[in-house]
Structures are given as C-alpha cells and as structure tokens.
Amino acid sequence: MHAVSWLSAAILSLSAIPAWALEGSWRSGPPMPTPRAEHQALMLSDGSLLVVGGVGAAAAPASSVLKLGAALTSWSPVRDLGRSDVRACVLRDGRVLVTGGITTGVKVAACDLYDPLSGSWRAVASLHLPRAYHICEALPDGGAVVIGGRTDAAGDAAWSTTVERFDPVANTWTVLDPSVTAGGQGAALRDGVVIALGGTSAQSSGSDIIGGLRFDPADGRSRALPDMSPPVAAFTLTALLDGRALRAGGRVFGAPDPAESAAEIYDPVVDTWMPTSAMAEARAGHAAVLLADGRVLVAGGFTSASAEVWSPATSAWTSAPGMPSERQDFTLSRVAGNRIVAVGGYAFGDATVSTAIFTPLGIATTIASSIPAVTNAATIPVTIHFSRAVSGFSLDDLAVTNGSVSNLTGGGADYACTLAPAGDGAVVVTVADGAAADGDGHATLGASLSRTVDTVAPEIAIGMPIVVDQGTARWTVDFSDAAAVMLTLDQVEVIATGTATGTASVSGSGTSTRTVTVTSMDGDGTIAVRILPGSARDAAGNVSGASASSTAVAVHPGASPVIITPPLANASTSGSGSGGGCGMGSGLTVIAAALTALGGAARSRFSPTSRARSG
Template identity: 30%
Template sequence: MTDDRRDPGRWSAAGPLPWERILSGAASVAVRLADGRVLIAGGADAALTAQDGTALFDPRHGTWSEGRPLATARRMHSTTLLADGRVLVTGGFTGPNASPVQPLATAEVYDPASGDWSPAGELHEARCGHSATLLPDGRVLVAGGTARRSAGSERSLYSAELFDPLIPGWAKAGDMTDARAFHPAVALPDGRVLVAGGWVATRRDWRGGSALAYGECYDPATDTWTPTGSLSAPRSGHELTVLADGSVLATGGGEDEGGADGRLDPYSRATAERWYPADGGRWTRENDMPCGRTQHRAVRLRTGEVLVMGGGNHLLGDAGYRSAARYDPETRHWKAVSGMAVGRTDFAAVVLSDGRVLVAGGTVRSGPATPTGAAHLLTSTSELCVL
C-alpha cells in the first residue's frame, strides 16, 4: 500500500474490506467515529441478499477489520452517528432479494467503546430506503421510505419518526407533505432538515415508480414540514451536499421512467442545482458536471469544495465510473480530477479526520456487462485520496 499523502490528488489502494458488498439505499453508509475509525454495517451480496457483517477502517494503518455482526442482517437501512459517539442503524429489510420489499421496524445501536450492538426499540412503521438525520438536540429524524402495501405491491411513506438516545424509543413526528423514498436529506445550519427529490411508487405493480422534484423542510422546533422550492427536474439516485454558506448542492440522479418530454432517457443527469435558504428556498441551475451520474457519492472537502465520484447510468446500470470531479462554490465551476483506480457505484465514501477521502466496496459491473451475465459484480477494494 502506498502513502497517498505523498502524491496529492491521486488515489492509492488501501486495505480490502473483509467481504465484497453493495451499499445501495443506505443513508450515510459509512460513518466516521470519534476516534477517527470508519464503520460500515450491513449491505448486500451479489445476489442482493441482506448481510449482517460490519467492518472498521483504521486510518493509521489503512486497513479494515471485522467488527461484531448486527443482530439482524439488513440492507437499504440507515446508519447515523449519534451526538454521544454511538451509531444508530435503522430499518432496511432482511433476507434474500424480494418484491415487494419486506421492511424491518427494528433498530440497533453500536457502542465503539465495547464494540457491541444493542437493541434500540421498534419504529412505529417498518421502512427501508428512508432518510435519517441527526438534529441539533441529539435526536434522529427518520423520514419516508418504502413499505409493503400488499402481496404484490409497495407504497411510499409520508410518515416520519424521532429517536431520542436519552429516552430510548421512538416517537411519531409530523408527516411529510409528500410521500417519498430513496431521497437524500441534509441537516441545515439553522437546525432544519431539507429533503428534495427521491422516488415514489405510482402503480399497484411493484415495478411502477417515478422520480420526484419536490422539496420540503422539517423544523424540529414546531415538528412540521413546509414545502420549499422544487428541483428543476425530477431526480432519484442523486446527492445533496451542504456548502459552507448554508446553501445546498444537488448533483446527478435520473428520472426512472422517462424524461420531461415523455421519451425514455437511459442516461443520468449531468446537471447540478443549488438551493438557497435565504432566497425563499429557490433552486438555481449551476454549471453541468463533466458527465452525468447516479448512485455516486459527493463529499464536502476541508477546502469547502465538493468532490463527486463514481456512479453510473441510471437505467442501464452497466458499469461503475472511475471518474471524479471537483466543484468550487465560489466560481461555481467544475474541474475534472484524477479518477479512482476501480470504477464503482453503490459504494461508501467518507472524509477522514485528516482530510483524506476514503471509498470502499460497491458494484463494478451489473447485468450483461458482467463476465457471466450475473446480476452484479462487486468489489472489496478501498482507496484513499488527498485533495
């Protein structure tokens, strides 16, 4: 393993994960613990069967080690770092891949001091593909997601819930104004939470769904959701990143069933938009990324810039991209930067305490693009970069 700190801007190999893993639909799939280590919990294998394995990354040595497993194997769950340093894992679904989904109502908490997982109560409503956001008062807001409607269909959820680590258990929160799943959510500097875009089930058939453009904000002081500006185009599989000035950058994603003109567009969006809270929650178009992508990752660097990396085509989903691009909030321009050694989608990415960026796992190829035509070809590789 090379020392990436000697070659800024270049990706270098870090130790492999203990296993190959697809990390789709998991909000905050990797969390940085107070001691600088990184935790990944759950996910799916190449057959999309939920897994209970956990792994810990040691940035001092660039290596991964296995942690104690989750009590319940789960994927499409959320992983949230609590204010007290513990980690909350919520919902998802367990077992082999199935349609419609069979979501979980359980939650677990990880204690880094002991390395143990313990039960964290049951949600009022089972869900997967939801968002989970840490609030300023230490509670966690879980919102939306997908649930089972019947033996042959799914439904998207309006409901939201709150987890209080000081009073273990779940309390109902105000409902969202729009049902949605697989949506990003970000904590704003003023204490509110912004959600924008995502996916909603639109037909009884479990295959039916559409991307959304609607946005709304949750105010924990009043326990209410308020509509805010809509994205210029529907997006799912996109990323939201809070910038230093409190605005929010939306990148990539796709529209599932077709473009605004009704024609099928198999490619992902290269467009980016920026949301300004002081301007009535208005979204403005930014300069386009060098290429379109979905199921990518976006992180804010210590410089205030945003690094977007990996991803793939929204509908074709045939390959993971190696490419990366850097966004400057001051100039509002993108710059192509060195790509990863391994192209990947549905992977984990996190900024370490020393400013390096860590990526791990994910899908390299899927469907006919795999050597055997299997559903997914995964990777256990991880990489580090200084930017």
C-alpha cells in the same frame, strides 16, 4: 467576496497535508442482528452508529433500526418503524429525524424524531407528499430539508420535484420551489448549502439524471447545478472541509462497463464542476467517508474490497489497506479514534450482516512520573511523550479523576504538567484517543497514569502484656498499613513506677508485628512500654507517630508480675459486695493505687540498654 475568502483560506490550509497512504489495519467487527444493504449509518453524539432504512436478505424491506455501541463491540435493536426505505439525518441538537418510507408497498409521509439521550421516539408532522428514496439533510438552523424521492404507490416511475423544509420548533413542513432533480446523493456543504445530485428525473422516464440542484437555506430557493460529465449513478458524493464536494466513480448510463474511475470536484464559489485525478480502480456501489484531516477514503464497490484515499492538497489518489472482504451498497463511517466502520452491504449477491473496522496507525502515548505508584506528595510532576511530534495538544486534552492539572509546557513530542490530587485515593490522568495528530494526520492513541495518594501514617497498637515467668513480660506491637518497620530499642520507651526495674529487648521481623520483652524485672512498682515516633513507614512514605502507653504489669519482690487491667465501668469500688466477696476489678484497682503511691518515693533502676521514665 466572503465565500471566496474562507474557501481560499481553507484550500491553503489543506495544502500542507501530504499525500501519504492511509496506514493501519482492518478487522472484522460485530455482526448485525439482521442483514442490511442500501441503508444509512448515522453518527450519534455518544459515538454510537444508528442504521436505518435499506433492504435485508433476498432484498426484503428492512424496517428495523439498529445501533452499534460506541465501543464497537455489539449491536442492539432500537425500534421497528413499520416502514422501509426511509431517509434520516442527525439534527443540530443531536436528535435524529426519520422521514417517509414505504409500508406494504405504499409510499408514506410519516416522520419521527429519535432522542438518543433519552431513547425516546415521537411522531412529528408528516411530509406534504409521501415519498421514499429521497434525500434528507440537516440544516445549520437546526431544521432539515427533504428533496425529491419516488412518490407513486403503484410503481417507481413517478419522482417528486418538490423540496420540503422542516422546522422542529414549530413542528411544520413547508413546501418550497420545485426541484430540477428527484433523488440520488445529497451533501450538506460547509456554508449550509445542500446539493442533490443524480437519481432519475421526472422528464427522463427512468434514465440516469445528468445534473442536480443546489438548495440555499438562507433564502429557501433551489436552482439547477451544472451537469456532471458523464451522467452517472451509484457514485459517492462527499462534502469536503474546504467547502467543496467530491463526486467519485459510479455507473455510466448506457456504457458497456459497469463502473468508472473518474472523479470531479464541485466548487460552490464558481458554481462549476472541475475534473480531478481518476481513481486507480473503477468503482460503482462503493462507499466514501471524510477523514479528520480533510482527505476522502473510498472503498469497495462491485466485486471489490480495495480502498484508496484522495487528498485535496494534491488532487491525487493513494492506495489504502483493503477491507477483509468485498462489499457494495454499504456505508463507511468515521468514529472515535479516527476509526472507520464499514457496515453491511451486498456480499456475493445478497445483503450481509458483517461489519469491518479500520484502525489507523496511531501515535503511541506514554504518560510517566518520577513519583512512585503510592505517594503522599501534594503535587505530582507528569511527563507526556508521543512517539511522533504532534500539534494541537492542550490541557483540555487531559481528563483527571480526583485532581486537577496545570502548567502544561513543552511541544512536539514531549510535554510536562503538574497533577494536584484532590484527596486520598486513586488519582488518574488520561489522554484520550485522537487528542492530537502529527503533520501526516496520524492521531495519538490514548494512555493514562494512575497514582494512589495516601497521607495517613501507619498506626501502632500495643497488645495486652503476657506474663512469661516471675521476672519476664512481653507485649506484641502491631503496625497497620506499614511497608517497612524500623523499630529499634532506642524507640522503645519503658515506663516504670516505684522501684521496678527490668531490661528491654525487641524481636521479630516483617512489616506487621514486633515483640517487646522486658526481662529481669525486680523491685516494687509497675512497668509499661510505649513506642516512640519513627518506628514504621508506609508505601507512601508516611512515618508513624508515637503509640499510646501499653497496659502495665505490677512488679512485686519474689512474685510474678500481675497485669493491671483498667477497672470495669460497672465494677464496685468497695472492698466487698452484697455477697461479701472482693471483686477482681476493685482488688486490682487497690493494688494499682498502692503501687502508684509507692512510686512517688522510689527510683527506677533499668539496664542501660533501655529507655526508662520514672513515674
């Protein structure tokens, strides 16, 4: 009753999927280091593809393991197993179990575990019976099951009728009930049941199998499946999202035509095969892959590069873009971004190194903000627009660097959220490929938004004064990290002591320096300058504060101004040193002290166009 309930619900949910033709385009992918056909391609947790088993050029045994990186740009060798015709599966914990195979023409029982995270390999318990060309499927409990396969060392007539179950914790294989079939295709259904279909039976002396078995991991028992109609080989068997399985195409034993177009559905609830619509093209040696929305893409086959898609909602096939070139006995795998990768196979009679990548039509994603590229804002409003209405989009689909997001609102094609920077520097919010999809199954394309946060105001430094002539001195004012300098005379404070007077002015342009000049200096005292707040602004909008007071000049009637430098840390404060001379630092210190004393009884007289402060 429970199985009927979830299966009915799944079928109803899939009924909303329309029968649209798969949209997108194929391109050539990176070639493998060596040719490969009749292999397996396993999707790893990091998004890479692992290719094991199969044959190479001129049907030579292939013992190497290859990996296509998640970026789909290059292949790398992983290991040479020293045996060919292995079968493998990805366990629930992400490790890869590789079983059996052939070494120098002899079937072996050896098994290995590969950990993609560490890159390590280790031998595990061997099978009870050497075998090759068998079925290997992962189970929900973290283990695996091996079914059938060829077992003899001298030829290919003997097929195993045994089932073995692997326990990775105990590192043991257990022999279970004899099976009624020996090889072909396998599929793990949604509820953990594994079905094995086709191949060659031990009783039929090499003819195509007419049925298969159903293995239930709950009780460890297997039983016969209903016969296919008609019996076929070189077909595809795909587990569906609703718990059923699709068998498509194949070669009919004894028939004059090399391929057939028929397809049928296995329903585990009623344990029967049901016909579905036939493919537009007869195929054998083709490949199939389950799409994210529950449909199935089939492509290739004998002398074919075409492709078509089957929908569980309508039981109908629709055309899809064909591959760049024909191939058979290859693999199709769905990777990140709902891209499809076709790997190897036979092309024009021999194994090929070629790959092809299908990129589906994507929904454009635009991330924007009213806040400029460089900002000092504590929060940044963000809008996300998709070129089509989507569903399933949430905060979990937003990745943030140097910040956090909250308050996601909206729906359909338009969303909004708040981005809170964690500190100064680049703040990036990203929507990954495939974050959401529309009702037709088109996935969103990735996009990102970056803002640079800067909360530090421009700094101001006033250089040493330059004495121009008897009545004139000037100071260079440097602005660091300023996008705009707004320095006016009102923001220049002239600091005077004693009776010193003068007229200030500002000159210069650009965003890095200004010159403050004091002319017509007269009287007796000192003159320095300081820049008041608000004279510069950076790209983020931060406004400068006040500068420190500049180095002063001493003003004397009838004499040129004298720069008053701070006394050196090791300068003598006496009028004479051991040599009887007067040190420069001590002499200027005495002058400064005298002028400061004069300033207490005098007033400053400046041009009305300058700001002045009496000392």
